[in-house]
């Protein structure tokens with residue numbers, strides 16, 4: 049998947065006071081291909097306040113990545129509008145950091161060289177790049193692996209390196225597309241805990257796509273459940289479990305079961321077969 053680092057719109061163009069951090073208004077998206085038209089999104093409306101953590105769950109093919117691509121400005125809606133801090137997203141959006149589900153590290157660059165890419169593209173001077181890379185590597189716990197190449201890292205370390213590369217230019221909005229999907233359960237918990245720590249410290253606005261309902265409840269302030277395409281919002285569930293949250297303990301909170309039941313019921317209905 050493409051990265052949102054090659055930027056056309058200056059980040060400051062994405063900053064207007066009091067507007068929602070991101071907003072979709074009546075968004076439709078239709079793809080045309082040789083096999084015909086696919087209506088993926090239809091009349092989709094939602095918005096997020098600054099600093100809010102939103103998770104999106106939904107069936108495969110329901111349009112979750114499409115929504116992230118529209119917010120990143122990598123694609124344009126067929127109808128309606130996509131706004132960032134009140135401004136339409138008309139080109140590649142530098143006000144966001146995009147962590148895709150695919151491994152997008154450059155194999156010929158070391159960890160520190162990969163993490164430096166967004167700053168090199170923004171013409172930061174070498175001393176500033178070195179200082180920021182050093183600090184970011186420490187924050188994601190990759191100290192000692194600066195000179196390693198991606199092929200010498202575990203899956204979890206590669207995810208940490210990608211997260212560091214996304215955070216290094218301090219984008220106010222983070223888009224995360226199943227970032228921990230293929231990792232084992234224990235590592236997933238570790239990275240979720242680190243993400244919550246970083247989020248608490250920096251209060252980014254986050255849109256986090258996942259197939260894992262427990263992960264959505266653990267991390268988010270709100271969870272949207274998408275219907276099969278053309279996607280509509282089946283459920284907009286505010287998560288009432290207080291913060292700070294311990295990722296190991298969220299599932300034992302009294303409110304967890306009720307959130308889980310409602311989210312599962314909203315997700316499950318499209319795959320029920322007639323008896």
Ligand SMILES: Nc1ncnc2c1ncn2[C@@H]1O[C@H](COP(=O)(O)OP(=O)(O)OP(=O)(O)O)[C@@H](O)[C@H]1O
Nearest residue numbers: 079080081086088107108109110111112113114115
């Ligand atoms: N560039 C494109 N051209 C044609 N069809 C596309 C394109 N991008 C996405 N689609 C189609 O749009 C639909 C939604 O895709 P999308 O990747 O947004 O789904 P998703 O909910 O993220 O799925 P998953 O959970 O499997 O990752 C799919 O049917 C997909 O084939």
